[in-house]
Amino acid sequence: MDARTESEPTPAKNRATVERKSERELVVTRTINGPARLVFEAWTKPELFKQWWVPKSFPMSLLSCEMDVRVGGKYHLVFGQGGAKAFEVYGKYIEVTPHSRLVWTNEEGDEGGAVTTATFEEKAGKTLLVLHDLYPSKEALDGAIASGATGGLPEQLEELDAFIAAQRAS
């Protein structure tokens, strides 16, 4: 392996931004230090996706992860807490453009969930990732906010909020 001892140059604080762009839209952005094709790969191969979608520090895990990444293909994620099935999310891909664009539905809600568009824009070896959630109505997004659902991890996550707050405080 590489014999050099110096660590990777520390990138400037790289924070995700989250904005409610309108009554029905939520946008998350972040730059990833790598080419779009690798970020896209990490997003579309289940064995890689599993490694990052649920951060290790979280009190839950991904029990199963099926992804058929092609137009019309379905995904199905099952989350567990303490080994038991806690909830699941599913939907289908409605647009798949390798290395640049991925659009999927979130069908777990009662009345149809958001449609998420992820774009991967490469610049000088880095990738600007933009995640755009379009909710069917203002009420749907308000409802998601009121329920505490967040980032594809629905409900019952007050516990999680508390957990994160505790981690940040320590």
Place this chain on the structure above:
Amino acid sequence: MVKYLQTRLDASFAALADATRRGVLEQLGRSDATITDLAEKFHMTLAGMMKHVGVLEEAELVATEKVGRVRTCKLGAHRLEEETAWLESHRQLWDSRFEELDKVVEQLKRKEKIHGRKNRE
């Protein structure tokens, strides 16, 4: 976000520009009330009061609930504060998630370096 906030604030200010509507808010601060109660208290027609309540509802200053034939009004939740807190926790989730994604992409980069880039498709 700024633009969206502005729109919301505009709606709030417009709603608060009217003396009757400010009175309604004051009243609802004391207790919930039906549209009929409010119409009587402010010497207005039912339709007139419904219009005012509609404007307040639009600005999310008031929430209404219809049970049977009676519509009850109460003060709206402080939506903006709630929303700001939620956006922050959402951002923290994504921060943690992206930190893990960084690691995965780092791994992939290293692998490519070692094996050399293969032609894809």
